[in-house]
Every structure is written in C-alpha cells, then in structure tokens.
Amino acid sequence: MQLKMDATSLEAFIAREFPQVAQDxxxxxxxxxxxVRMHVHERHLRPGGTVSGPNMFALADVGIYLAILSRLxxxxxxxxxxxxxxxxxxxxxxxxLVAKVRLLKLGRVLAVGDVLIYSDGQTExxxxxxxxxxxxxxxxxxxxxxTGRR
Amino acid sequence: MQLKMDATSLEAFIAREFPQVAQDxxxxxxxxxxxVRMHVHERHLRPGGTVSGPNMFALADVGIYLAILSRLxxxxxxxxxxxxxxxxxxxxxxxxLVAKVRLLKLGRVLAVGDVLIYSDGQTExxxxxxxxxxxxxxxxxxxxxxTGRR
Amino acid sequence: MQLKMDATSLEAFIAREFPQVAQDxxxxxxxxxxxVRMHVHERHLRPGGTVSGPNMFALADVGIYLAILSRLxxxxxxxxxxxxxxxxxxxxxxxxLVAKVRLLKLGRVLAVGDVLIYSDGQTExxxxxxxxxxxxxxxxxxxxxxTGRR
Amino acid sequence: MQLKMDATSLEAFIAREFPQVAQDxxxxxxxxxxxVRMHVHERHLRPGGTVSGPNMFALADVGIYLAILSRLxxxxxxxxxxxxxxxxxxxxxxxxLVAKVRLLKLGRVLAVGDVLIYSDGQTExxxxxxxxxxxxxxxxxxxxxxTGRR
Numbered sequence: 001m002q003l004k005m006d007a008t009s010l011e012a013f014i015a016r017e018f019p020q021v022a023q024d025x026x027x028x029x030x031x032x033x034x035x036v037r038m039h040v041h042e043r044h045l046r047p048g049g050t051v052s053g054p055n056m057f058a059l060a061d062v063g064i065y066l067a068i069l070s071r072l073x074x075x076x077x078x079x080x081x082x083x084x085x086x087x088x089x090x091x092x093x094x095x096x097l098v099a100k101v102r103l104l105k106l107g108r109v110l111a112v113g114d115v116l117i118y119s120d121g122q123t124e125x126x127x128x129x130x131x132x133x134x135x136x137x138x139x140x141x142x143x144x145x146x147t148g149r150r
Numbered sequence: 151m152q153l154k155m156d157a158t159s160l161e162a163f164i165a166r167e168f169p170q171v172a173q174d175x176x177x178x179x180x181x182x183x184x185x186v187r188m189h190v191h192e193r194h195l196r197p198g199g200t201v202s203g204p205n206m207f208a209l210a211d212v213g214i215y216l217a218i219l220s221r222l223x224x225x226x227x228x229x230x231x232x233x234x235x236x237x238x239x240x241x242x243x244x245x246x247l248v249a250k251v252r253l254l255k256l257g258r259v260l261a262v263g264d265v266l267i268y269s270d271g272q273t274e275x276x277x278x279x280x281x282x283x284x285x286x287x288x289x290x291x292x293x294x295x296x297t298g299r300r
Numbered sequence: 301m302q303l304k305m306d307a308t309s310l311e312a313f314i315a316r317e318f319p320q321v322a323q324d325x326x327x328x329x330x331x332x333x334x335x336v337r338m339h340v341h342e343r344h345l346r347p348g349g350t351v352s353g354p355n356m357f358a359l360a361d362v363g364i365y366l367a368i369l370s371r372l373x374x375x376x377x378x379x380x381x382x383x384x385x386x387x388x389x390x391x392x393x394x395x396x397l398v399a400k401v402r403l404l405k406l407g408r409v410l411a412v413g414d415v416l417i418y419s420d421g422q423t424e425x426x427x428x429x430x431x432x433x434x435x436x437x438x439x440x441x442x443x444x445x446x447t448g449r450r
Numbered sequence: 451m452q453l454k455m456d457a458t459s460l461e462a463f464i465a466r467e468f469p470q471v472a473q474d475x476x477x478x479x480x481x482x483x484x485x486v487r488m489h490v491h492e493r494h495l496r497p498g499g500t501v502s503g504p505n506m507f508a509l510a511d512v513g514i515y516l517a518i519l520s521r522l523x524x525x526x527x528x529x530x531x532x533x534x535x536x537x538x539x540x541x542x543x544x545x546x547l548v549a550k551v552r553l554l555k556l557g558r559v560l561a562v563g564d565v566l567i568y569s570d571g572q573t574e575x576x577x578x579x580x581x582x583x584x585x586x587x588x589x590x591x592x593x594x595x596x597t598g599r600r
Contacts, residue, residue, distance in 0.1 A: 018196070043170070053211055053230050058204035080203050081410060082382050082432055084234040084534035086562050086580060088555040104566070104578055105538040109409065110381060110434065112536050114564070114578060116554070128554055128564060128580060130536060132382055132432070134409065231560060232532050232582055234384035236412050236430060238405040254416070254428055255388040259559065260531060260584065262386050264414070264428060266404070278404055278414060280386060280428060282532055282582070284560065320493070346468070353511055353530050358504035380503050384534040 004073040006030055010066050013074050025062055028098070030070050036063040037120070038097040049093035056097065056117055057085060060129035063099040064113035068133060071106055078111065082132040089126045092119040097126070104130075111135055154223040156180055160216050163224050175212055178248070180220050186213040187270070188247040199243035206247065206267055207235060210279035213249040214263035218283060221256055228261065228283040235279040242269040247276070254280075261285055304373040306330055310366050313374050325362055328398070330370050336363040337420070338397040349393035356397065356417055357385060360429035363399040364413035368433060371406055378411065382432040389426045392419040397426070404430075411435055454523040456480055460516050463524050475512055478548070480520050486513040487570070488547040499543035506547065506567055507535060510579035513549040514563035518583060521556055528561065528583040535579040542569040547576070554580075561585055 005013070007027035015022040024044075029035040036059065038044075044055045061080055068078050091097060098118045105112040114130040155163070157177035165172040174194075179185035186209065188194075194205045211230055218228050241247060248268045255262040264280040305313070307327035315322040324344075329335040336359065338344075344355045361380055368378050391397060398418045405412040414430040455463070457477035465472040474494075479485040486509065488494075494505045511530055518528050541547060548568045555562040564580040 020193070046168070052208075053233070054204045054208035057207045057233075058202075061203055080237055082234075082236045083203070083207075084232075084384055084580065086232050086554075086582060087230055088557075088562055104536075104575055107538075112538055112578070125554055128562070130534065130578060130580065132536060234430065234534055236404075236432060238407075238412055254386070254425055257388075262388055262428070275404055278412070278430060280384065280430065282386060318496070343470070352508075353533070354504045354508035357507045357533075358502075361503055380537055382534075382536050383503070383507075384532075386532050387530055 003030060003070050005070045009074070010069060013069065014062070014066070021058070021062070025059070027066065032102075034063065034067040034070060034101040034103075036066060036099045036101065038099070040094075040096050045093075048090075050091045051097060053085075053087060056087070056091075056127050057083070057129070059097055059099050059117060060085065060115045060127070061131060063101040063115050064103070064111075064129075064131045065133070067101045067103045067113050068106065068111050068135075071103065072135075077136040078133040079136075080131055081110075081134045083129060084131075085127060085129040087127050089124060091126045092122065095122075096120040107135070109135055153180060153220050155220045159224070160219060163219065164212070164216070171208070171212070175209070177216060182252075184213060184217040184220060184251040184253075186216060186249045186251065188249070190244075190246050195243075198240075200241045201247060203235075203237060206237070206241075206277050207233070207279070209247055209249050209267060210235065210265045210277070211281060213251040213265050214253070214261075214279075214281045215283070217251045217253045217263050218256065218261050218285075221253065222285075227286040229286075230281055231260075231284045232282040233279060234281075235277060237277050239274060239276045241276045242272065245272075246270040257285070259285055303330060303370050305370045309374070310369060313369065314362070314366070321358070321362070325359070327366065332402075334363060334367040334370060334401040334403075336366060336399045336401065338399070340394075340396050345393075348390075351391045351397060353385075353387060356387070356391075356427050357383070357429070359397055359399050359417060360385065360415045360427070361431060363401040363415050364403070364411075364429075364431045365433070367401045367403045367413050368406065368411050368435075371403065372435075377436045378433040379436075380431055381410075381434045383429060384431075385427060385429040387427050389424060391426045392422065395422075396420040407435070409435055453480060453520050455520045459524070460519060463519065464512070464516070471508070471512070475509070477516060482552075484513060484517040484520060484551040484553075486516060486549045486551065488549070490544075490546050495543075498540075500541045501547060503535075503537060506537070506541075506577050507533065507579070509547055509549050509567060510535065510565045510577070511581060513551040513565050514553070514561075514579075514581045515583070517551045517553045517563050518556065518561050518585075521553065522585075527586040529586075530581055531560075531584045532582040533579060534581075535577060537577050539574060539576045541576045542572065545572075546570040557585070559585055 116125040117127040266275040267277040416425040417427040566575040567577040
C-alpha cells in the first residue's frame, strides 16, 4: 500500500471541494487504517442530544472516500454506489464521533471500504457501515475535479 | 391495513418533534404506499448541483419512519437499526426528490420498509433504500414522545 | 424495455450453464416483473421445516440474474458484487418460494435489482433482497459463456 | 467478554443441530475473533471452480451465529433478520475459505457481527458480510433447542 495524500492534503482537498461540510471533519490518522473525526455541533443532533443517522452516514461516506483518495491521489471522481449501515448504540451526547476506516478493495472499477464509528473515547462502536464506490476510467491519470462527485 | 394518521397529522408530528428538518419534507400521499417529498434547497446540494447521499438517506429514513407512524399512531419511539442504500442515477438539478415507500413488515419488535426515490417527474429511480426499525415494547400503547428517536 | 429472452430460453440457459441448481428453479413470468419459482425440496430445509437463509439468497440471486439476462441476452458474464437481504417472516413449510423481481437499473457497468420472496399463495413477503451486478465490457456483444460467473 | 463455548463444543453443537451442513465447517479459533473454516468440496463450486455466492453467505451466517453462541451458550434460537454482503474478489480454486468474525453488538434483543472471508492462505479478502440476529427473550436462560433457527 502506497499513500499519495497525508492528513493535511486530505483536509485541504475537502476544504476546497466540499466547503459546506469541511469544517465538520478532520483527519486524525492516515495509513492502513484511516481515522476521521466529526466535530459534533448542535445542528447534527436529534432530540435527546444524539447525532442523527444521516450525519453518521455522512461521516462513514467521507471517511471511506478519503481512504480512497489517500491511495489514488486527489482525483475526486469516485461516486458512492451502495451503502449498508447498522446503528448499534446511541452515541454519547457531547462527544465527537470518530470513524475508523479500512479500505478492503481498490479495484480498477469498484472500491469497497468499511468503517466502525465510535463516540470519542468509548470502546464499543455506535455504528458500522460498508460502502461501495464506482471509480471512473480516468481516475489516477486525469486532472483533479470534484464535479462528478455525488 | 388500518391507517391511524393522515398526511396532515404526520406533517404536524414532524413539525413538533423534528423542527430542524420539518420544512424540508411534505407528505404527498398516505396509504398502501406513502409518498414523501423533499423540497430541495441549496444546502442539500453537492458540487454539480445534485442532492448529496446523506440527504437521500435522510429522505428514505423519514419516509419509512412516517409509514410506520401512519399505522401505529404518533408513538415516536421507533429507532433505525439498519439500512441499505443503492445510488443508481444522478438526481436532476433543480427538482424535488419524491420517495415512494412500502412498509413490508410491521412486527411486534421489528419493522421493515423499502423506498424508491425519484427526481420529481422522472420515471427511473435515482436511489433505492431499505431500512429496519426497532419498535419499543410500549409502542402503540404509551403516551407520545420522541426523545428516544435517533 | 425490450426482452431478449423468454421463460423457455432462460430455463434452457440455466440448465446448460448451472446444471447443479437448474432443477430447483423455474421461470413463471418474464416482463416488467420477472417471477421465479424455487421448488422446495428436503435438502433446502433447516430444522423446523423452513427454507434456509442461504437458499433464499440463492433464489434472489438467480432471479435478479435472470432479469438481467432477459434484457441483455445470454451473455452470462454478470457477477454479483453486493447484496442486502432482510428476512422478515418464516416461510411456510411445504410450499414453494416465489420471487418477484424488478430490475431497477441496467447500466453500462452496473445493474441493480430487487426482489420480494413469498411462500407460494401467501400475500406477505418472507424476505426482501437487493443485489448489484458488475456487467463486463463485452456483455451484449460477445459470445455466450458462463465461466466468469460466480 | 466471557466465553461460554469453545471450538469443540461449538462443533458438537453444529453436528447435533445442523447435521446436513456440519461436515462443511470447522472452528479454528474462538476468542475476540472467531475463525471458521469452510471445507470446500465440488458441490460448493460454480463453473470456473470458485465457491458460489450462496455458499459464502452460508459461511458468514454460520460464523456470526457461532460467535453469538460462544458468548450466550448453546441456546440456539437466534434468527438472522438482515444481511449485507460485498463480493470483492474471486476465491481461489481448490482452497478452503476462512471466515474471521467480530461480534460488534450483543444486545438484549439484537446482535450484530461482521466477517471477512479469505481464500485460505491469502491476505486479501474475497468477501465481507455483516449480519443482524434477533435474540429471543428466553435466550441465555432457557433449555437448548434449535427448532426456531432459520
């Protein structure tokens, strides 16, 4: 496994391509496992003070997407085609969420990753997710652009 | 199948329990099939002008949740435990999304529904999703409360 | 939607390419919806007399695969890349299973279908499944061959 | 985590409750991670010599089921309610499949596990799966019985 982007360059990429959500995420680690943090704010919460399902979906999606970019470089054209999520425990109120991502396949056409999401500092995951991405033909060679990204 | 809530009462429920997102959704039909509309605004979009994956996830989740409520009444305690989503086509820019929901099982403990999401006016779905909900023991008998909802 | 294979040619295809399982399945209908029947035998059952989960998975997989073939012709190279299944009710002992298949997407690279499985004659589904298939570049033009099929 | 069954007792349980499939599986390890081996025979194969999708589904299902039993004891009533699988690489012909299972949640009502499946001796997984099980109220206290198992 060779890495083409580190935490700083992944965060810069997100800031440039997805400015609306960039402030929510930071990259804690890049390597065999990639660790992304979601800074939990009031707007992510549902009644009861826990992070909503769609926000956990977004965290998983960003995490696996960044794991793909860390290997392919800033090509920005991978598109999520499928996802499965299990919500297993209620996130703790007032804590960030931390997603630990494994890239299980990075093929010519499809990539697959999975992720465990934790309330920061806890040992039991609040959710698991696996997602599949379609890799466009030009990825790895073409100039960077995110316009095809869902 | 007996309905306990109509479109007006479902929308009132959403407005009361989930005020942050209520303005995004309206209920077009309630029956064997429940139809929910997502009013697409700038904040739902990704570069390229299409609705983001997490927002389609949210639409599916709200739709199946409302289909459960329409049968059980406003008990508000069902919790999403699992979800699978396939993103199949790019939503059309500038169109609402319309989710057509079927409730496939409403058991004592678990409910399962699935949904096809369309760009308004189009005939081919942009996404499909299926979701499972855990129904708490008191559902159907207890007073209404949404604090347990993720 | 144009059909390239009817029930008889689909069954002949299965008999030729998958002789080990061909006797288990028959095609009841081909059209917008494709209906496949699984002839339930002793070997499909678990203790208690119901069809096992892996056999329902196999039925869904065969059903969606045949729906793809009915549109593409006997190209036989689609490979299942992802699946999600919900088991919702216990199948009735001593009844065939009937799978009703919809093809939701037939793209250049990926196809997606979903299926509801019923105990024959019942109105409530025992399971739902959705599956994704990778379509190889040569599909639709090349000579027929099933050697790449999982 | 406390273990109530070891590899020998899990294999004895399978032999007694699921005699039809017991010869296909053996338990290599029980612990935080449970490792189950599928002895690949001619009947598991599709044209081309690789293990079929339904057989990989069966391996994942057995593996997570055994991980639940290893914690709960031989109660035998957990029922698979949901599954998602990604098929990522073609299994190698002529090799056993080895499933590495993690139990992510063992709740009062639901259990969730995930699994990576490898061709024996290879480092890249051929498939991943996650599955959800419904745990009946009496599990952990009642006498052992497998008749409710799908």
